[in-house]
Amino acid sequence: MTVDERELDGAPGSIFSPPLRATSVGLLILVTLIAFEAMAVSAALPTAARAVHGLGAFGWAFTGFLLANVFGMVASGQLSDSRGPRLPVVAGLVCFVGGLLLSGTAVTMAQLVAGRVVQGLGSGLIITAIYVVIGEIYAEQFRPRLFGAMSSAWVVPSLLGPAISGALAQHASWRWVFLGLVPFSVVGGLLMIPVLRSLHAPSQPGGRSDRFRLVRATAVAVGIAALEQAGQHPSVLAGALGVGGIGLLAWGLRRLLPSGTFRVRPGVAAPVALRGLLAGAFFGVEATVPLSLSQQHGYGATIAGLPLALSGFSWAAGSWWQGRVDDSAAPQRRIALIRAGFVCLAAAAATMALASVPELPGWLAFPGWLIAGLGAGLTMSSVSVLLLNYTNDADRGADSAALQLSDATASALTTxxxxxxxxxxxxxxxxxxxxxxxxxLLMCGVAVTGVATAFRARAAAPVRG
Structure with missing residues (x-):
């Protein structure tokens, strides 16, 4: 621990106690900015693309970001394990701010896409390094509360971000959607300076070294992009593209994920696997909630999108609740939360199946997806807590990157x-x-798999000498 635990003796159980205050605020600002970029920028991109006469290349603004983001996650994990998280945090901030400036001053579509690529790289570098910083700086009793706060940091961007972004694009300038984030990024970075100065390179190299690691990351990124393309524009050619994408994913993930992930092996592999099951089930259903309500029941766009807003609040509530759990004795309580979260998600997916039938009431979607958010909040933060509890100093970066990759890959598959x-x-x-x-019903089955395998999210058995 870089922050002397003696400084926390007698301090309130708060992530904002004096030794942690600046770091916590800085981390939450950065997470909020990443959330705003992910949730809000898309509302302004069509206006931006038209302004620079680049609608024909509009899709690359998303694909380029995705490819660079996945690459950044893995690169950040590798750098963190070999040189510590300071470099990926600083490099990520520079890339994120540089990408905002590139996009906000774009005069051609090529510049706008380049800005999005640089933003994606920065976002991937930062999000993995944040997990490493949390593992190094925060004692175990503080991590659940911090992850709860980080989940809450996504709520405002997800609820208000698209509206703010669209209003700026329509009434001011789309450029401010990018440039307006720069000062906040700088403030978040400045608050991180003290803790970054205290971080040091690991005393031993990571245990999962692979000289082809970044090549595998590129394969995973291209595989995810291929799957998304195949899902959005299904055809015979897209089917072949999807099969190729799955092949790239299999080759890349085989070494990027911890051994035993697909068997949900106890230890770090189980949280990584459960994160994928959660993200796959949740985002697989969420992708069609507004479409289902509008097409099956004739709801307008605002009402059809309301369940997504409700789930943002219940997600924050679930994440806050898991932060109250005491992990000092054993992980059983947290495993129970994970199982309860998957039960909520399975029930929500089944309820959405009922709400998709025109003869049944569409309002079932509102309590159903409210429950889904609660389950996701309980589970996602809990698996993050367990991952950091189970990993070691040498592999913390690689394991944190694996958690993000599991999320991104499963979401791409189910969507x-x-x-x-x-x-x-x-x-x-x-x-x-x-x-x-x-x-x-398929996503309900994925969630039920999470219920059945949650008990495996325990620590790995000690190796006998």
Missing amino acids: GVAGVLVAAATRGAISSTTGFVTLD
Whole structure:
């Protein structure tokens, strides 16, 4: 621990106690900015693309960000394990601010896309390094509260971000959606200076070294992009692209994820696997919630999107609640929270299947997706806490990157499935009701798998000499 634990003796159980205050505020500012960029910028991108005469390359503003983001996650983990988290945090901040400046001053679509790529790289570097900093600086009793606060930091950007972004683009200038984040990024970085100065390089290199690690990261990024493309525009060619994407993912993830991830092995592998199951089930259903309500029940855009807003509040509430759990004795209570979260998610997916039937009331989606947010809040923060509890100093960066990769990959797979089913319904191959219900029940099955395997999120058995 860099922050002397003696300074925390007798201090209140708060992440804002004097020894941690500046670091906590800095981290939360950075997370909020990343959340705003992820949730809000998309509302201004169409206006920006038209302004620089680049609508034909509009998709690259998202694909470029995605590719660079995944690459940045893995690079950050490797740098953190070999040289400490200071370099990836500083490099990530420089890239993030540089990308904002590039995008905000863009006069061509190439410059706008380049800015998005640099932003994606910076975001990936920062988010993995943040986990490493948390593991090094915060004692175990503080981590659940910090992850709860980080989840809450996503609520305002997810609720207000698109509206603010759209209003700036319409009534002021789309450039301020990017340039307006620069001062806040600088403030967040300045607050991190004291703790960054105290961080040192690890005393031993990471245990999961691989000279092809960044090549594998590139393969995973391209695989995720291929799956998203195949899901959005299903065809024979897209199917072949999706198969190729799965092949790239399999090759890349085989060494980027901890051994035993696909078997949900106790130790660091289990939280990584459970994070993927959670993200896959949640975002697989969420991708079609507004479409289902508008198409199956005739709801307007505002009402159809309201369940997503409700889930943001319940997600924050669930994450806050898990921060109250005492982990000092054993992980059983946290494992119980994870199981309860998956139960909530399974129930929510089943409820959404009912709400997708035109003959049944559409309002079922509102309590259903409120429960989904609660379950995600309980589970996502809890698996993050367990990962940092189970990992070691040498592999903290690689394991933190694996957690992010599991999330991104599973989300791409399940939203790709959602895209295929929606496209099949659009072509008339299946009814829209069949498409929505099939997706929701499949994701319910993913959540039930999480319920059945949550008990494996315990510490690995000690190796006998």
